[in-house]
Amino acid sequence: MRARYGALAPVDLAPGVPATLVLGYQLAVRILHDVNRFPADPSIWELGVPAECPVRPMMESRPNAIRSAGATHQRHRSPITAALSGVDLHRVHEIVERRAGPLIDGFCVDGRCDVVSQYARPIKAQPPAGAPAMSSTRHARVY
Known part of the structure; x- marks a missing residue:
């Protein structure tokens, strides 16, 4: 895709719902930080997407930190920031590397890779650091 389109590739989220896939990391960071041209609030996007669109429910506007902008975003984000302020990010990085690397x-x-069966399910089935592992019988029922 990069050879054909460069850092921005046209894709369809669903039939009749075009989007742009950002392939370059640096460009993605610039876009994610440009809240004026690329706001997190999808309410404008929703205007052009039919209600029956299969991807709309997972992308539509919600009252949370991910799908809001400005003062509303800050109001939703501040308790999250406070809750995570005591997390040791270096320890989290070590745990993620140790668990994700082998997968x-x-x-x-x-x-x-089938991302769901070869990564997402196995990684979420691993217990949090220090917690007991889930039995294979229970794992089969849950996942």
Whole structure:
């Protein structure tokens, strides 16, 4: 895609719902930080998307920090920031690397991956640091 389109590739989120996929990391960071041209609030986007669109429910406007902007965003974000202020980010990084690395290594050999079955389900099935593991019987019922 990058060879054909560069850092911005046209995609369809669903039939008749065009979008732009940002392929470059630096450009993605610039876009995510440009709240004036690319606000987090999807209410304007929603105007052009039919109510029956299958991706709309997961992307539509909600009263939370992810889907708001300005003072509303700040109001929703401040309790999250306060709650996470005591988290040791270096420890989190170590735990994520230790858990995600082997999963990623497992599908890197193939050069392809079913993200849900080979990464998302296994990673969320791992217990939080220090918690007991879930039995395989219970894991099968839950996932």
